[in-house]
Amino acid sequence: MQFFPASGLSGKCLEINWANRQDALMMLLVPADVLRPRRPDEHFAAEAEAARAAGIDVAVIDHDALSKPDGGEHAVSRVPAGDDAIYRGWMLRSEHYATFAAALARRGVILRTNAEQYRRAHELPGWYSSLETLTPRSAWTVGDDRDAFDRAREELGSGSAVLRDYTKSMKHYWHEAAFIPELDDPDAAWAVASRFRQLREDDMTGGFVLRRFENFVSAEVRTWWIDGTCLLAGPHPDTPDDLPTTELDLSPLQPMIAELNLPFVTADLALRADGRWRVIELGDGQVSDRPTTITPHAMITMLNAGSLQ
The missing domain is CATH 3.40.50 (Rossmann fold)
Structure with a gap:
């Protein structure tokens, strides 16, 4: 395989x-x-x-x-x-x-x-503390009011951030609803949050999540884990033909995924400018899309071979 x-x-x-x-x-x-x-x-x-x-x-x-x-x-x-x-x-x-x-x-x-x-697995507050050292620093709200947003913004301090909710970002609307150039500019930050809220409509989940911006220099890799063991890895579905040429080292991540005690998850990783692999997202494997360059047979073989007990 x-x-x-x-x-x-x-x-x-x-x-x-x-x-x-x-x-x-x-x-x-x-x-x-x-x-x-x-x-x-x-x-x-x-x-x-x-x-x-x-x-x-x-x-x-x-x-x-x-x-x-x-x-x-x-x-x-x-x-x-x-x-x-x-x-x-x-x-x-x-x-x-x-x-x-x-x-x-x-x-x-x-x-x-x-x-x-x-x-x-599906909502960032559920997995963040376990992977905190390998993922961008984050703060979040419960609900979508401005006071809570400002408290989360102040918790992160100055600098750039990326906005999302508990399950999803609006990265295709990067400058208007995802990227916050400076957290110390409260009105500009809230303008991005307001546009994000408008675009998410009824799909908004949980509250706002602010993630410290980090400079990534590679395409994302999607790794698939069953009972804490990585059984399959490949490109992210958004870039199915694009993979980094740097060796992927999962050894720091493996014990953290195992400690979560989740049956079937994906972890998306990218290479930061300093050469460190960072976790962009954790997700439930059942609802994680399969890139076209991983065959259906490979996916089913993984599921059939994994214990999932």
Whole structure:
């Protein structure tokens, strides 16, 4: 199995003797196609096909129903009663994931990532303290009022920062809704926050997060971890053909990921100007996109070989 395309970048993810591993994955759940609800959404169809080829049961869920009151039962109505399952699909708010997990449990299906674990992986305040030494210094609010924003801004002190909420930035609106040139300029900083809030609309999660700006000099690398062990690494989905040529050293990160005790996560890393690898983001692996240069077969093989126990 290839962990990186031929690029000169070498990773230190665990090599697995796939032939000697027994199947670990019982069921794969993917979003249904909106127009053809018995079929997987096109974006996840290839992973569903690879899972079936590996002898794994696949079921579809109604992603949109999970955002509606009492929509959990309808969302999982096509999932057969069974055993453990893992989801590969669109991002879910933490409260919607909890609804999803509870509805599945009533059918005897247990997601291997429970609702509390999903929230800790999916929202920055859940993982920040464990990775604090390897990620930009951050401060955040609960809610979106200016007083709380100003307290978080003052906590970071002077200098540049990047704004996001608990789960997402608006990096494609860099100058108007992401980058704050100087935290000591309160009105200019609040203008960026206000635009961010406007763009996020109902998707705003938790509150504002201010992250100290750091100068990164490489494309991002996405690493995939099961039970604290890196099993797969490759490019970020936004830059699927672009990888750094510097060796990726995961040894400082591995014990920190293991300590989080999360079943399936991704960690996105980039090389800082001083030559240090830094964690840009941690996310739940179930809702982390797969770059086109990692094959569906590689993804399913990883999930099938990982213990996820």
